[in-house]
Amino acid sequence: MDHKGILAALVGELTKLPGIGRKTAQRLAFHILKQPDEDATRLADAIRAVKERLGLCRQCRNIAEGDLCGICQDPKRDQTRVVVVEEVPTLHAIEATGGYKGLYHVLAGALSPLDGVGPADIKAQDLVDRVAGSAVEEVIVATSPTIEGEATAIYLSRLIAPLGIRISRIALGVPVGMDLEYADEVTLLKSLDGRREIA
Amino acid sequence: MGLSKTPAIVLKSRKWGDADRIVTFFTLKHGKVRGVARGARRMKSRFGSALEPFVHCDLDLFEKQGDSLYRISQASIRQSFYTLRDSLETITGAARLANLAGAVTADGDAVPRVFHALLEGFRAIGQSEDAATTAALYELEILRFAGYLPHLERCNSCQSTATDRWFFSPRAGGTLCGPCARHEPVRCALISPASLAFFRQALRMDPALLPRLKATAPVREELRDAIELYVDYVAGRSLPKSGVLFAAERRSTYRRTPSPVASGNANRV
Numbered sequence: 001m002d003h004k005g006i007l008a009a010l011v012g013e014l015t016k017l018p019g020i021g022r023k024t025a026q027r028l029a030f031h032i033l034k035q036p037d038e039d040a041t042r043l044a045d046a047i048r049a050v051k052e053r054l055g056l057c058r059q060c061r062n063i064a065e066g067d068l069c070g071i072c073q074d075p076k077r078d079q080t081r082v083v084v085v086e087e088v089p090t091l092h093a094i095e096a097t098g099g100y101k102g103l104y105h106v107l108a109g110a111l112s113p114l115d116g117v118g119p120a121d122i123k124a125q126d127l128v129d130r131v132a133g134s135a136v137e138e139v140i141v142a143t144s145p146t147i148e149g150e151a152t153a154i155y156l157s158r159l160i161a162p163l164g165i166r167i168s169r170i171a172l173g174v175p176v177g178m179d180l181e182y183a184d185e186v187t188l189l190k191s192l193d194g195r196r197e198i199a
Numbered sequence: 200m201g202l203s204k205t206p207a208i209v210l211k212s213r214k215w216g217d218a219d220r221i222v223t224f225f226t227l228k229h230g231k232v233r234g235v236a237r238g239a240r241r242m243k244s245r246f247g248s249a250l251e252p253f254v255h256c257d258l259d260l261f262e263k264q265g266d267s268l269y270r271i272s273q274a275s276i277r278q279s280f281y282t283l284r285d286s287l288e289t290i291t292g293a294a295r296l297a298n299l300a301g302a303v304t305a306d307g308d309a310v311p312r313v314f315h316a317l318l319e320g321f322r323a324i325g326q327s328e329d330a331a332t333t334a335a336l337y338e339l340e341i342l343r344f345a346g347y348l349p350h351l352e353r354c355n356s357c358q359s360t361a362t363d364r365w366f367f368s369p370r371a372g373g374t375l376c377g378p379c380a381r382h383e384p385v386r387c388a389l390i391s392p393a394s395l396a397f398f399r400q401a402l403r404m405d406p407a408l409l410p411r412l413k414a415t416a417p418v419r420e421e422l423r424d425a426i427e428l429y430v431d432y433v434a435g436r437s438l439p440k441s442g443v444l445f446a447a448e449r450r451s452t453y454r455r456t457p458s459p460v461a462s463g464n465a466n467r468v
Contacts, residue, residue: 019216019217111444113287113290113291113294113295113439113443113444114210114211114252114294114297114298114439115211115439116438116439116440116443117443118443118444119444145248146212146251147251147252147253147284147290147294150284150290151284151287151290151444154285154286154287154290155287155444158287175242175243177243178243182245183247184247184248184249184276185276185279186247186248186251186276186279186281187247187248189281
């Protein structure tokens with residue numbers, strides 16, 4: 001393979017990344033070419049380490065180095081609550097708040113009647129098997145307020161409620177810092193539905 | 200086209216890039232169109248919930264030359280149909296109508312009667328006690344206005360009006376008698392006399408009165424099965440079924456109530 005072929009191979013691999021077109025891939029490839037050797041090697045090592053050392057937690061399907069993730073291994077976490085999320089980035093967003101100390105469950109997707117994604121395509125039954133007969137007292141559904149997220153929340157409530165475990169949904173409404181006059185009607189209706197007493 | 204304003208119904212919305220959405224609309228003026236909504240997934244997006252599926256909105260579209268995707272510059276809600284999200288039955292019923300309207304119409308082909316049938320269908324499903332059957336009846340309405348009205352008065356092959364068993368053939372676009380159905384190359388659905396009478400009545404009725412139609416469980420099952428078979432044939436692909444969200448629930452040992460959507464009972468001829 002000559003130098004053009006080597007560069008084309010790198011551009012081809014970069015183009016496979018989400019949001020990277022051919023021009024951007026070429027720019028990144030030339031940047032890597034111009035980088036000091038140690039920087040490019042660190043990048044290659046980091047990619048290799050992610051693929052070789054990281055996997056999914058056996059219990060919650062968070063990213064883990066080993067069989068269980070750090071959250072599932074931590075005995076200080078509240079074992080009676082499980083937050084259910086669609087994907088791992090949502091788990092990290094909730095974790096970044098520092099306000100939740102319970103466990104998680106990643107569904108790896110959401111039900112979609114528009115696209116034909118059914119219960120067998122997500123990890124809903126894994127959640128039921130996990131919480132049935134465990135110390136879990138509450139399942140908090142933190143799926144997105146989209147049609148897919150809502151369908152998933154209703155479906156989970158049908159599965160979990162018969163187990164005698166409390167199932168709740170994260171609050172929906174106006175974001176902090178927003179002027180109410182700019183909120184759309186659905187958001188306002190949901191925020192009125194989910195109002196709480198302040199005194 | 201430049202800038203265009205039109206009433207629209209959101210058929211589908213999917214994530215695109217870091218914070219954008221690509222949305223498929225059925226518009227009153229331009230039929231089915233796709234557009235990109237920049238920043239639609241951000242917390243403080245100006246679109247709010249206006250780009251969620253089933254929303255009826257006023258849309259501002261901008262056509263960029265050489266780009267097949269429109270730019271969505273504004274969307275304001277006319278009717279959110281938010282109550283459709285309250286149960287799996289209404290979500291799947293509305294999804295069936297949205298998928299069908301998208302599948303049987305061509306891009307850019309305005310069909311106002313399909314637009315209005317879709318809106319009426321959403322309203323009826325939201326008020327129905329049997330969302331799956333109501334959705335099936337409005338699927339017939341959309342098929343009718345898209346030019347695929349089923350013919351149920353006689354055998355669509357030999358023109359016979361008398362037979363011991365009637366079948367619905369998606370390929371023939373209507374009923375076939377037993378002997379003709381045996382030669383059909385595609386799967387047909389067996390239709391009982393009661394189901395056929397109900398089916399014919401549904402096609403003769405004023406669409407506004409469709410939600411008043413009541414049927415027994417076996418008739419509802421046969422009707423839904425025949426319509427799903429026909430819809431898949433007309434669409435040229437298998438659309439998500441009305442039972443898509445209930446399959447695993449039926450198997451679950453934790454299920455409390457019977458699934459309202461029954462499995463199909465079409466017989467292969």
